[in-house]
Amino acid sequence: MTYCVGMCLNRxxxxxxxxxxNAGVDNIATFRKMSTWSTPGERVITLMAAGNLATTQAVVSMLEERTKILAERFPSILEAPTMVQVAQIVGELVRDVVQSNAVGGQNADTTFHATFILGGQIKTGEPRLFMIYPEGNFIEASTDTPFFQIGETKYGRPIIVRAYDPDMKFEDAIKLLMVSFDSTIKANLSVGLPIDVQTYETDSFEIGHEFRVEPNDDYYNLISDSWGEALRTAFFSLPDFEFND
Known part of the structure; x- marks a missing residue:
């Protein structure tokens, strides 16, 4: 299992x-789930993956191969004219990879399933964010649904829903997501540090801030401790419950 979040801001x-x-409590490893392709001044495309590791790595490797080897360039996400067409390319590739591994045809609940968050911007278009399903179809973020989560989503979602603001700064969004990730990590052993973070500013056509949060990161640990203390303070400030008898 894993946890990934893609969020749309006005910025x-x-x-x-x-x-x-992980494939059980005695087989835990670390793999990067975030991949980025860019043509400076023209496009930036970021993809995050959750699900079967062999499937997600196959999809990322094939996308990468198509951007480098002339005979395999079509269709390439670095040549698609719109983000919707990029989503279609990725969706078709996900479906083909899942089908090639599944016995008797592709099914959403197969052990080879994978889900992706795709986001970025191509020149002449706006920044866009998609969630791509194992079947190859996808949905796009909107003002009603401004962020997507994949993997172990339930523990961190309430925090984002309560505090998200499209006008927030990147710094505040990262702080919010760190709280969401910390809550998820504390509740589920299948999600863990390090955490990869990336920002993209509208019309910049280049990767913004990009960094990794390690287990010994001072700011992350401060956020974790402060959030726990804030929750305890909020709990004890609530009105006391009393039995009617």
Whole structure:
């Protein structure tokens, strides 16, 4: 399992993903879930993955191969004219990879399933964010649904829903997502540090801030401790419950 979030802000896009993969409590490893392709001044495309590791790595490797080897360039996400067409390319590739591994045809609940968050901007278009399903179809973020989560989503979602603001700065969005990730990590051992973070500012056509949060990161640990203390303070400030008898 994993946890990834892609978020739309008025300022641009924010991506955050953990790095834990596991096939049982005695087989835990670290793999990067976030991949980025760019043509400076023309496009930036970021992809995050959750699901079967072999499937997600196959999809990313094939996308990368198509951008480098002339015979495999079509269709390439670096040549598609719109982000919708990029989503179609990725969706078709996801479907083909899942089908090639599944016995008796592709099914959404197969052990080879994978889900992706795709975001970025191509010149002449606006920044866009998509969630791509194992079947190859996808949905796009909107003002009603301004962020997507994949993987272990339930523990961190309430925090984002309560505090999200499209006008927030990148710094505030990252702080919000760190709280969401910290809550998820504390509740589920299948999600863990390090965390990869990336921002993209509208019309910049270049990767913004990009960094990794390690387990010994001072700011992350401060956020974790402060959030726990704030929750305890808020709980004890609530009105006391009393039995009617």
């Amino acid at each position: 641009g896009l924010v991506f955050m993903s953990d790095t834990r993969t």
